[in-house]
Amino acid sequence: MSTQSVFTLVNPHTGNLAFKIFSFEDNRHFDHLQRHNYYSLIWVKEGSGKLKSDFSEYDFSGNTLFAFSLYQPFMLCTENISGVAIQFHPDFFCIHKHHSEVACNGVLFNNIYQPPFTLIDETSSLAFEMLYEQMQSEMQNPALAQNELLVSYLKIFLIKASRLKNEQTANYKTTLSELKEPFILQNLKDSIESNFKVKHSPSDYAEDLNISAKALAKITKTYFNKTLTDLIAERIVIEAKRELYLTNKTVKEIAFELGYDDEYYFSRFFKNNADVSPQLFRETVGFGRSMN
Incomplete structure (x- = not known):
């Protein structure tokens, strides 16, 4: 060899x-x-x-x-x-x-x-x-x-x-099913998957699940090792990356679909979380091209 x-x-x-x-x-x-x-x-x-x-x-x-x-x-x-x-x-x-x-x-x-x-x-x-x-x-x-x-x-x-x-x-x-909060955790995941395009605040999810924001924050940190704000941000960025790669939508269109009226605010949010601008992500990752 x-x-x-x-x-x-x-x-x-x-x-x-x-x-x-x-x-x-x-x-x-x-x-x-x-x-x-x-x-x-x-x-x-x-x-x-x-x-x-x-x-x-x-x-x-x-x-x-x-x-x-x-x-x-x-x-x-x-x-x-x-x-x-x-x-x-x-x-x-x-x-x-x-x-x-x-x-x-x-x-x-x-x-x-x-x-x-x-x-x-x-x-x-x-x-x-x-x-x-x-x-x-x-x-x-x-x-x-x-x-x-x-x-x-x-x-x-x-x-x-x-x-x-x-x-x-x-x-x-x-x-997890042996713990006290499995339903809250599963309901939180379901709620994020259903609502991340329109609900960006931890308090929105606490209200949705009928639990105090403080209690939900503690549960989230304990079981996911992340804050709820981080979870929501990650989910939004993953979707944005997917749209940037798979579609030819403008950054403004993607921002709007993800619940952001201000394209520039969204671009800053994306860069803060992905460490790269939406434009540079698209340039370096590609644009739906495929060699296979």
Whole structure:
């Protein structure tokens, strides 16, 4: 096997990173704040530490798979970790367009209600290892229809990871059902999903659920490790990113659909939460183009 550990495909039309895989033996790749215009899957095989992502912090240990979406901020605080990473631009494979095939959007990626990682068991570890080796082999010896084959391996990887995450979420829900507030939590999620385009304030949701704002804030922070304001903002930004990528609507149109009459206020809100303007997001992430 080659000693090379980094393999990269570049989109010849845009110059953007299209697909990249690499192995790592330390934390130098992830020891500073990351915000990328592509998706990142980071499989920490060995080591432990702390993940800082969005507005939260999480402890992690070995055999953990992290999944980060477009411009999602993250940093791994640790010394000794090793593993592999897979990164891909939406032009190479768009999880929105292929949602019916891989169903990873809202499970692995853009899941504001669960931590952005999945625990890898021994059986899954063997399957992921094999898929990674197949990707590496294809990157080392490119041949006819290389992109199509890499996308196929990537799809299988995403499907297996999404299934595993769903199993762990189901177990989490079972644990949650033993707590005092499961109905409030589920009702809050349902309410955010139904109303985030029109209700932007935590007090709107407290009123909707017939609970005091203070009590709801405490429950939200306890079980989601985020404030309600953060949850609502994340949900709005995820929808805005989706519209910016999949449609040719103007920023003003997207802002209006998300309940903002002032395009400039919305652009500031988006930049504060995504660390990039709506215009720059569209320029760097793409515009519904797809290589596959």
